[in-house]
Amino acid sequence: MITNEIPPGARELLDRLRSGHRLALARAISMVENGKPGFEWLLHEIHRELGRAQRIGVTGPPGAGKSTLVSGLTRELRGRGETVGIVAVDPTSPFTGGALLGDRIRMNDLATDDGVFIRSMATRGSLGGLSTSTHEVADLLDAFGFSRVLLETVGVGQSELDIAGAADTTVVVLVPESGDSIQAMKAGLMEIADVFVINKADRPGADRLAQELELMLHMRMGEGGSAGAGHHGVSLRSVGRSARERAKEAAAQRHEWAIPVLKAIGQSGEGVAELLAIIDGHTGYLEESGELSRRRRARLADRVRGVVDRLLRRWTWSDGRGEELLAGALAELETGELSPYEVGDRIVRAITSSTR
Ligand SMILES: Nc1nc2c(ncn2[C@@H]2O[C@H](COP(=O)(O)OP(=O)(O)OP(=O)(O)O)[C@@H](O)[C@H]2O)c(=O)[nH]1
Numbered sequence: 001m002i003t004n005e006i007p008p009g010a011r012e013l014l015d016r017l018r019s020g021h022r023l024a025l026a027r028a029i030s031m032v033e034n035g036k037p038g039f040e041w042l043l044h045e046i047h048r049e050l051g052r053a054q055r056i057g058v059t060g061p062p063g064a065g066k067s068t069l070v071s072g073l074t075r076e077l078r079g080r081g082e083t084v085g086i087v088a089v090d091p092t093s094p095f096t097g098g099a100l101l102g103d104r105i106r107m108n109d110l111a112t113d114d115g116v117f118i119r120s121m122a123t124r125g126s127l128g129g130l131s132t133s134t135h136e137v138a139d140l141l142d143a144f145g146f147s148r149v150l151l152e153t154v155g156v157g158q159s160e161l162d163i164a165g166a167a168d169t170t171v172v173v174l175v176p177e178s179g180d181s182i183q184a185m186k187a188g189l190m191e192i193a194d195v196f197v198i199n200k201a202d203r204p205g206a207d208r209l210a211q212e213l214e215l216m217l218h219m220r221m222g223e224g225g226s227a228g229a230g231h232h233g234v235s236l237r238s239v240g241r242s243a244r245e246r247a248k249e250a251a252a253q254r255h256e257w258a259i260p261v262l263k264a265i266g267q268s269g270e271g272v273a274e275l276l277a278i279i280d281g282h283t284g285y286l287e288e289s290g291e292l293s294r295r296r297r298a299r300l301a302d303r304v305r306g307v308v309d310r311l312l313r314r315w316t317w318s319d320g321r322g323e324e325l326l327a328g329a330l331a332e333l334e335t336g337e338l339s340p341y342e343v344g345d346r347i348v349r350a351i352t353s354s355t356r
């Protein structure tokens with residue numbers, strides 16, 4: 001039982017975390033990241049305090065300007081007196097200093113702001129997705145009392161899909177040169193985006209990408225799918241746009257969310273206030289439609305799966321039993337008397353039948 005194993009100092013750490021000590025927060029995060037004794041107890045204790053922070057995921061291809069937009073959003077939120085916790089997973093810039101000097105200088109004001117906490121994490125789950133500990137760090141930031149938790153992940157492979165499971169609202173950042181919208185659809189981004197941002201709109205191609213995306217979103221919504229098809233003498237572009245407007249209105253009437261496509265210039269802050277307004281609009285939609293509780297329920301179920309996976313892995317390998325059984329089977333594995341599947345099965349059976 002996790003409650004039977006409270007290491008010395010953990011209660012004090014929890015108290016200090018609850019009373020808003022940043023150092024305690026940093027220590028608690030390290031404890032969780034490194035799986036130090038007592039981390040599960042700590043997370044168990046704060047569990048009831050969760051759900052106050054709004055979690056916003058920001059994903060997209062490398063270098064799309066995610067960190068720039070996260071910084072912009074953070075500044076905007078600070079201007080409104082809100083507090084912000086940031087988790088950047090696998091970042092190359094600028095949270096880890098991999099960025100150009102200019103980026104780091106722009107980040108500096110956030111780094112010294114008491115209302116902001118930035119944590120970079122290199123951890124990924126074994127399947128390339130976000131590890132359970134990323135979600136747990138977001139929990140700590142939530143429990144600490146930040147009104148918003150921003151999660152930045154580079155959209156490669158599984159992590160971009162996972163972020164949708166970690167966030168209430170998912171922002172997908174694309175750039176004109178990051179490939180066309182077909183690419184976005186292939187990557188499954190259409191499925192996870194609550195908002196699309198075309199960043200670097202100061203560069204050519206932003207309008208085209210925005211129009212393509214709008215059209216694809218419109219077709220996906222299944223509203224008036226033939227609206228543009230049979231018209232004569234009207235450009236696809238204008239038909240797509242007006243049809244999309246109608247589809248948006250219809251969706252609003254049905255209490256559905258029509259995914260917005262917003263152009264932004266992260267560097268100058270253009271579009272950031274609009275993005276925040278859209279995010280807040282999405283929060284309202286989530287609450288009214290019941291989607292927020294559905295998303296949070298799915299998140300809790302996923303968390304349990306992650307915790308079980310981790311526990312089983314730990315019991316199997318770290319406690320020595322699995323390695324022992326494996327070592328005992330090596331000779332037979334080598335001669336071919338046993339297959340890896342038989343040995344695997346044997347180990348899992350031994351572990352799950354042992355009483356703990
Ligand atoms: N031209 C232009 N450059 C931008 C804009 N927004 C950000 N950049 C630049 O793009 C580069 C990458 O920005 P980041 O914010 O670090 O991008 P990121 O998506 O967080 O990058 P990774 O975390 O490494 O994937 C930086 O040099 C930014 O200054 C923009 O709107 N226009």
Ligand SMILES: [Mg+2]
Nearest residue numbers: 067091093094
């Ligand atoms: Mg970044």
